Amino acid sequence: MKTDDVRRYLLGLQQNIIGALEAEDGHPFLTDGWVRAPEERLQGDGFSRLVEEGAVFERGGCNFSHVRGPTLPPSATQHRPELAGAPFEAMGVSLVMHPRNPWVPTVHMNVRMFAALPEGKEPVVWFGGGMDLTPYYGFEEDAQHFHRACRDALAPFGDDKYPRFKRWCDEYFFLKHRNEPRGVGGVFFDDFAELGFDDSFAMMRAVGDAFVPAYLPIVQRRRALPYSERERDFQAYRRGRYVEFNLVFDRGTLFGLQSGGRTESILMSMPPVVKWRYNWQPEAGTPEAVLYSDFLRPRDWAA
């Protein structure tokens, strides 16, 4: 079964990523495995790998999950009515890291496969994924490095892929109620099968494999920069936007919480400490104002 290869890849990817992040942090990440009870409607298993109070990462996780269910959720068949109600299989690796140092950006990465298994017919498989970067204090070279890594990973699959998926990312990670992007973006794709199984799967792997080289050099450049209460406070304030996005808009989070997913794994994306403050605006000319003026707007970072 081809989807066994996907599972094998995803489990290996999770190990590689955690290995790299653990080595950077110096603290071993926790492991928490789970299996759905046989009487539950959804079947499946997963491993959460997570860190709290690390040297570099204040909180974060990288989860693998693999579920099977008797009927596709309506949200998954909006564009494929012929598959409505078919059994399905879904698996993915999902990561969010909230660094302690406010000069190091928060990052999110996800790669996933969805398969509809209509009775007596061939499985219909599609892929999704992407990664995006959320700085508190922006560095142009970091945003450029991250976007170029995404662009280079996608290049073998067609010149249209990076610009399409970059725009999709800007559109998806947008806080409508704030009229504000979540960060400097990256790439995002969903419902992807247009290259056929083998090449679509290869493209998903290319994105997954690009994560460590896209993010780790940024961590290494910024992790020792000195900071004070001022930067920590701004970080805590900006993390509120991350909470708002994930709980109000993010389809994966909402689907997980509503479908009875494992709450503590899903909410690994929540930051460790968050502050809300009424109608706060950065003062003109401060480094905080530069985040809004220069980084929280769509830019052609890979150019």
Add this chain to the structure above:
Amino acid sequence: MKTDDVRRYLLGLQQNIIGALEAEDGHPFLTDGWVRAPEERLQGDGFSRLVEEGAVFERGGCNFSHVRGPTLPPSATQHRPELAGAPFEAMGVSLVMHPRNPWVPTVHMNVRMFAALPEGKEPVVWFGGGMDLTPYYGFEEDAQHFHRACRDALAPFGDDKYPRFKRWCDEYFFLKHRNEPRGVGGVFFDDFAELGFDDSFAMMRAVGDAFVPAYLPIVQRRRALPYSERERDFQAYRRGRYVEFNLVFDRGTLFGLQSGGRTESILMSMPPVVKWRYNWQPEAGTPEAVLYSDFLRPRDWAA
């Protein structure tokens, strides 16, 4: 126009509540008024009254808003298909207070009126409202006092009202993904018109007027109790549940954010400082465990 009386009542209620809370806190609350630009689809105005870093209230707000729109949102006419698409008017007072002292509970109160204005027909008006209490460390006498105040306010409108609205509150303020109630509850009602305009409006007023006597004595009893980092930390952790409820489940919050409401006023319900922690459980026998075992379950508090 009868709805002018509702507006007058709500503005007076906001003033009375803020007067009582300001006197308790000692810090004047800020005032922020807003009016929708004439070219916007929704028309209306509002006043936000809010506090940050008060002596008692670390963050909180009491908002009045009044909007008119050309077509009812679908969420409002699920049970009234004959009104779909009619012009409407909605107004309300909504309050959340997050005290600094972890021995003082967080509280929420809301009273609201909705009117559909189908062309050439009589307006159709309904009311909603309620209040609920969210302790960090529970006191039975506080939960009893709060519930008895709700019960007594509703008694003139029929013996069924308190038990019905108490159950509705337990059902509404429930975090499905945590299998946990938000707090010790209170009362909640919506789509209410069964007593006719005058008495339904009177019932809404009774709930609004009951708020200060229901909550203020609890603040006064607990505000000077000493606390340490341990209690503050638990408070910050539990406030995460408040965020999760309001951003994932609360209809008023989601409707407001999705319909282009004033974000900073709507998100006054967010706590000032919040912490998330993986898979945290209280140790048996601690005061934190007592919150879960004795308070976070439906109980007949008014008995």
